[in-house]
Amino acid sequence: MIRRGVSILAVAGVATLALFSAQAGGQGSSTPAASATPGATPAASPAASPVAVDELRVVEGKALAQSLCITCHTVDGRPLVGPTWQGLYGSTVELEGGGTVTADDAYLHESIVDPMAKIVKGYPPAMAPYGTLLTDEQIQDIIEYIKTLQ
Numbered sequence: 469m470i471r472r473g474v475s476i477l478a479v480a481g482v483a484t485l486a487l488f489s490a491q492a493g494g495q496g497s498s499t500p501a502a503s504a505t506p507g508a509t510p511a512a513s514p515a516a517s518p519v520a521v522d523e524l525r526v527v528e529g530k531a532l533a534q535s536l537c538i539t540c541h542t543v544d545g546r547p548l549v550g551p552t553w554q555g556l557y558g559s560t561v562e563l564e565g566g567g568t569v570t571a572d573d574a575y576l577h578e579s580i581v582d583p584m585a586k587i588v589k590g591y592p593p594a595m596a597p598y599g600t601l602l603t604d605e606q607i608q609d610i611i612e613y614i615k616t617l618q
């Protein structure tokens with residue numbers, strides 16, 4: 469009985485090791501186990517990841533915007549306290565006091581960290597700066613989200 473128990477444990481141990489080395493092989497080593505696994509070719513991962521990262525940024529940005537910004541900004545074209553974000557990215561924004569600016573990444577970033585720098589025509593200077601509340605990463609996430617609102 470004892471011998472049998474030991475040999476079962478030994479088999480389980482070998483199986484675990486085999487599984488472990490197959491997983492390690494999937495991350496780039498060229499063990500026979502990895503190359504024999506269908507669908508686990510290393511080429512599949514790098515091609516898929518940039519899309520996945522952008523989608524993650526948009527999801528993060530949307531969540532941040534919904535908790536911090538939608539009291540004053542809509543995403544469906546209606547003005548609220550501030551201008552709508554629908555169609556904002558890439559558009560030409562008219563500014564209070566004359567002049568225009570293209571709503572690119574730099575303008576959106578400035579509008580979030582320093583809203584008083586350029587005031588949108590027809591709106592009050594009512595937005596607080598978010599540069600200390602949000603990291604640059606989070607601000608970029610919100611910008612990626614705004615880009616999707618065309």
Ligand code: HEC
Pocket residue numbers: 533536537538539540541549550551552556561571576579580583584586587588591592593594595596598610
């Ligand atoms: C208290 C209301 C309020 C809140 C909350 C608010 N904003 Fe604003 N926002 C405004 C107003 C008013 C303007 C227009 C005046 C100006 O240019 O500052 C504006 C302008 C902007 C602009 C420029 C829009 C354009 O059409 O050019 C951006 C981008 C922006 N806000 C982003 C944000 C983000 C991101 C948040 C959340 C982190 C946020 N705002 C939260 C009121 C607000």
